[in-house]
Each structure stands twice: as structure tokens, then as C-alpha cells.
Amino acid sequence: MTVVLAIVLPVSGLILGWTIRWLYARFQLSSSEQKAERVKQEAVKEAEAKRRELILETKDELLRERNQQEREFRERRNELQRLERRLLQKEENLEKKQSDLDIQKQRLADRDGKIREREVFLDEEEQKWKAELERVAGISSDEAKQLIIQSLESEARHDAQVLINKIEQEAQTLAERRARDIIVTSIQRIATDVSSDVTISSVSLPNDEMKGRIIGREGRNIRTLETLTGVDIIIDDTPEAVVISCFDPIRKEIAKVALERLIQDGRIHPARIEEVVLKVTKEINQIIFDEGEKVFFDLGIHNLNQEAIRALGRLYYRTSYGQNVLKHSKEVAVLAGMIAAEIGADREIAKRGGLLHDIGKGIETDSDGNHAELGAELARKLGxxxxxxxxxxSHHNDVEPNCVESVIVQIADAISASRPGARRETLNNYIKRLENLEQLSESFEGVEKAYAIQAGRELRIMVNHESVDDDRAKELAKDIAKKIEAELRYPGRIKVTIIRETRVVEYAR
Structure with missing residues (x-):
């Protein structure tokens, strides 16, 4: 029994526990199904409510769209109606204008017909009157027309000449005033030496015995010095002086300095002469380079090679009518730069042109070209x-100037050459230049007498008042000035003044 109970009780417990578990699970399943059913029903209700809400919103949107389209349709229909009315109105206006144009065209056609008839009538009358006038005047219409044209042409020429003279006088007055201000300002601003250089061609000796030492035994010393320097040493009766003659100023300077050093040293023999000449030549060449470089530095001009510097430096020993050519070139460059700055031209081009305008005088060459051509060729090589x-x-009018800077260089060159004390001129050349001016002026028809005054700066010309009228006097002054420019060489500017007067003399007895 005990065993049975021990077996039955566990089995019964197991069955009871399984039954209770099964009942619990069944209860739980029934509760979940009910809950799920409730959730489902709520979801269905909510979906139904959403559906009804969406249907209502869609209907409202459709209603709004339809109302909007109806409004737009009405507006477009109204606009089309307005356009239609405007087109109808324009069409009516065009028809009315076309009708008016047709009427006007008909009137113009009638008027043209009458005008043509009138023109024919007037042409016939004109021919009749022209024939009558030709018969009365005794000349044809072409001849009368030619007389009228000649008369009008003569009056027009006279009026034109009067107007030209007036304009030229006004322009000349203004131009001279402006040019005078610019030139005076430039001259006042420049600071330069007024005294002219004199080429020294003699060497002082301490005594006359030094002449014998310079000549040497059988003339060896003087021949050596002349051969090495290329100069002529003239030893004459002049006390305590030796004259050096040479067309090349550099060789003359080398000979002069070398001879002075030999005299100071006292040792004069061929070997010593050769040594001193070689040393002086190097020093002179260095001075030439230094002087050229100094001028470029003073003027602020750069980018020039050594050939140009040496060519310009050689001008330090050149003179023109007593004026040092290097100082003259520097002065021209400064003046050209000032004038260019005043009138708005290229200042640097004017300065370079002014500095290099006489550089051809410092070029060593066997060419027969003048210094302007040689200088231009060197400038062309230098780029x-x-x-x-x-x-x-063009600074001596060998060619025509093609820019304002070239004209400025001409002006600056004339100012530098013609300022007081810059150059000296021999009496014969001075008198000859004045005679040439007077003779050239007197070669013109109508000129009675010509006078060169103010050192050739002004030319006063007396003309015959019967053969030269006022208009002709103006042309005559121009012709004389042009001929002077073409045939004569002169520094500065020459003023040509024509004097025409009528004198009536009567005596009371």
C-alpha cells in the first residue's frame, strides 16, 4: 500500500500539475484573442474614420480647384473679349486711315499735275527771259555766269585771305606768348656756365734752352713726340712757348699734357717720351670715359653701352665756335627735358635726343658722312x-622732324648755341652772314631795301607800296622766311619784318 501510494501520489501530482498548466494556458490564449479582437475592431474603426476624412478633404480640394479654374476661365474669356474689341477698333481706324490716304493721294496726284504744268510754263518763260536778257546784255548766259563766278571767287579769296590773316595773327600771338613762357621758364630754370672754352694749343716753357732739349739731337725727340701723338709741334721765335697744331683735339690734348710732364720731369729722350705718351693716352681715355659716364649719371639716363659713353666723352675735348660740345650737349638735354615737361611731350625721349644729337662729332671713323648721319647710325646700332x-x-634740318621731340631738340639746340657768351664768331663770318641775309631778301620782286639788325636776329625789309599790297606783304614775309630756312645756316631765330608805307608830300608855296 505504501508502495502504491508512493507510486500513485507522484503520478497524480504530475497529472494535476499538467492539467492546471493546460487550463492556465487555455485561459491566457482566450484573453489574448479577445484583446487582439478588440485591437482589430478599433483599428477598423480608426481606418474607417480616416477614410471618411480623406474623402471629405479630397472633395474640398476638388471643389477649390474647380472654382479656381472657373475664375481663370472667366478672366481669360474677358481678356479675349477685350482684345477682340480692340482689334475691331483698330481695324475700323485702319480702314478710316486708308480712306483718308486714298483721298490725299488723289489730291496729291491732281497737285502734281498742276505743278508739272506750271514747271513747263515757267521753263518756257525762263527761256524767253534768258533770250531777252542775252539780247539786251549782248553776252550769253554762260559768259554772264562765268563773270559772276569770277567776281564771287575774287571776293571769296579776299575774304578768305583776310580771315586767314586774322586767324594767323591770333594763333601767332597765342603761340608766341605760350612758346615765350615755356622757353623763358626753361632758360630761367637751367643753371650752366656762360663762359666759352678756348682750345689751348701752346705750351709754356721755363726758358728758351728747353726748346733745344725738346728738339733733341738731330731732332729725335720732336720727331718721336710728333710720331707718337700725331701732332705738329711748331718751335719758332716765340719766347718761352711751343705751339701744338692738330685737327684732332684729343691728340692735341695728349701731346700738350705729355709735353708739359716731360718739361716738368726734365728727362726728355725717345724712350721717356714713349713712356709718358702711353701713360697720358691711358689717362685721357679714362677721363673721356669718366666725363661721358658723369654726364649720363647727372642727367639720369641709363642703358647705354661703353661705345656710346666713350663717343660722348670724346666731346669733352671738342669745341664748336668756342663752346664745349659736351657741355653744349648736356645743356641741350636739360633744356629739351624742361620744354618737353612743360608741353606734355615724352621727357625721356627729348633728353636722350638732346644729349645724343651731336654724338657723331665724337665718333672716330673714315666715313665722309656728316656728324648727324654718323650719330644716327650709332644710335640705330645701339637700339x-x-x-x-x-x-x-633733323637737328640741322637734314631730314624733316617727324615727332614733337625732334622739334624740341631743335629748339633746345638753338637756345644753347645762341645764348650770350656761348659761342664766338669771327668777324668775317658775321659780316658775310648779314650780307647773305640782305642779298637774299633783296632778290624778291617788290623789295626796295633790306636791313639785317640786332646781330642778324631781325631782318627789316622795305617794299614798294605800289607793287606790294597788304595781302602780298604777308605772303612775301612767308616766302622770305622759307627761303632763309632752306638756303642759310644761322643760330637761333630770325624775325622777318615787312614795312610798307605810303608817303604823300606836297609843298605850300
């Missing part, structure tokens, strides 16, 4: 601006 080359070529 200078074409305006600088033209300034060099």
Missing part, C-alpha cells in the same frame, strides 16, 4: 628709339 634717331638726323 635707340626711332624718335631719338630722328632727333639726331
Amino acid at each position: 635707340e628709339d626711332p624718335r631719338v634717331i630722328n632727333s639726331i638726323l
